[in-house]
């Protein structure tokens with residue numbers, strides 16, 4: 001009998017093989033070179049053994065598989081670079097092309113080996129793993145909530161290069177296929193079946209049987225696209241129907257990507273070209289695009305930040321190693337307002353007991369009601385049961401009595417942003433909690449070291465800074481005060497991990513990390529406005545640069561009045577030179593004279609009508625001291641200004657020691673404020689451009705637009721030495 005390491009392989013009395021993928025010592029099945037080798041062997045075994053009728057592939061774990069090991073792809077790029085140096089570009093490229101299409105050829109071999117293959121999928125089945133399922137002739141998914149299929153490669157700057165683009169585009173209407181490939185979303189079972197991605201849905205304990213039954217009943221070993229007379233779901237590319245699709249697809253691609261994502265462009269091309277060819281040639285076309293994209297700097301940057309670094313941070317890269325795992329059971333949340341209510345929800349949702357305290361019981365109950373509402377929404381969507389809501393609510397105790405916090409392991413305060421109120425809360429909480437309880441503040445502007453002065457125990461005092469909306473935003477900034485100790489840090493990181501968010505550890509500074517960069521972005525938008533750039537052009541420059549929203553729109557979301565408040569507080573504390581007077585004048589005019597506070601009162605840079613989309617307020621032009629003609633403005637320069645100003649601020653946080661690890665600035669900038677993801681983050685933006693080029697660009701902008709673009713010392717040094725942020729971090733670690 002054939003034996004494998006990554007698969008259990010059994011053949012039943014009917015001659016149907018069951019390959020159970022279950023890599024030892026790993027919590028998740030991942031496609032590695034060894035798995036590929038064994039799978040190839042497995043396909044050969046099934047193909048040649050006459051006693052075997054067909055094969056079902058399933059997983060022995062709680063999930064099917066997360067897909068290919070991306071570090072394997074990273075390794076391939078390194079091999080390419082080495083080979084290019086030694087033997088030249090052509091040889092390196094040919095090696096790279098052949099290597100990068102191995103998985104695609106393996107799946108094609110499975111699909112055409114003459115025996116029927118069926119995939120029985122429970123749990124997540126993503127990327128290369130879903131491409132394996134797509135190459136099987138039959139797919140049955142479990143009906144469990146945990147089951148999700150999808151091709152999320154685009155999220156790390158890649159695209160499905162093992163047949164995914166071609167098979168998906170032959171299973172469904174072209175428009176739907178492109179949407180699916182562009183979005184990279186995880187799809188639940190029933191939806192997947194309705195989309196044509198799966199043939200059947202069954203309870204978990206019946207999927208293998210369902211797959212075997214399909215083979216027993218004579219399931220075909222020839223994919224529909226390999227059969228004579230196969231018709232594409234949207235008809236031929238060059239047909240009347242095809243002509244309906246492609247012009248629109250091009251437009252949607254441009255709108256969604258601003259042409260910043262070569263992988264999205266490659267999807268468009270691979271599908272367009274591939275649909276005009278038989279499968280083997282179509283796969284070849286896909287492979288060519290895949291090899292090209294795999295070598296793109298966007299893929300390198302996105303894989304590093306959004307896959308590797310993010311995973312490392314999630315797994316506790318910054319956690320002090322010698323502090324034993326904390327055993328958090330009960331978490332106190334003080335202040336049940338906008339933020340506190342949501343923090344209570346995400347905490348209870350992770351299974352913790354929560355004590356939610358506000359000034360009176362009504363306010364605390366109102367905060368708890370937020371969890372009721374969120375769970376009810378989940379129930380409406382069929383994603384939770386009434387019992388789940390009851391259990392979650394039972395874990396939250398709403399109270400006005402601080403004494404109820406006595407047995408908490410961690411207390412997070414989210415009361416008013418007022419140092420006096422916060423000071424009082426620290427004292428009231430510390431009067432009742434155990435000595436080993438960690439105290440965290442969710443302040444967004446007050447330095448942690450200052451707040452910690454009110455504490456008897458500053459070693460146990462830390463910042464846990466959430467972003468709004470808490471339920472959606474994946475980033476949490478953990479702020480170290482001057483005296484914060486390792487146990488507080490470990491506790492905060494264990495907590496953030498438990499609520500399934502990504503932490504970055506930041507040293508205390510005004511605005512910490514994310515808000516500093518965000519404010520620089522908004523400031524640049526305001527200054528463009530004052531210069532006379534048409535507001536619509538400012539907004540478009542932001543979006544074309546890769547930001548999720550333009551700077552004026554972002555200011556509306558945050559609150560124009562809050563922006564003014566922060567400016568005034570900064571000026572009061574640091575003096576006139578700490579702010580830009582034109583910005584203060586603009587915001588004061590908007591808030592104090594025009595009553596425009598932002599989205600919250602439906603009046604900001606935009607108007608927010610009850611019905612219909614928001615639109616730029618027509619009164620804005622009257623607020624501009626002068627007006628520049630759009631056709632004489634350089635859009636490229638506007639885009640660069642908006643990214644450079646944020647990257648510069650990120651570099652300053654490194655120079656000041658606020659950020660100590662480039663991974664955190666990169667992950668934090670993308671998750672925290674959507675910094676153009678294709679760059680790999682605010683520091684990768686500089687690294688990939690090269691410090692020398694970046695400094696030259698800054699100097700050019702400085703000459704034209706002022707000293708806010710003056711590159712800090714650290715960048716001059718890096719430009720001179722040819723260093724990168726990641727290179728410096730590596731050297732520091734090694735030293």
Ligand code: NAD
Pocket residue numbers: 334335336337338339340357358359363413414415416417418421424425442443444445465466467468
């Ligand atoms: P909020 O006004 O909505 O809520 C504050 C709550 O604290 C209110 O319910 C109030 O009754 C309660 N409170 C005030 N004094 C109290 C006391 N002595 N004891 C108990 N409860 C008390 O404010 P928010 O927007 O939720 O902000 C709370 C904190 O979170 C602030 O420090 C803010 O800087 C920070 N923050 C806010 C955001 C945001 O987007 N709003 C983002 C990150 C951090």
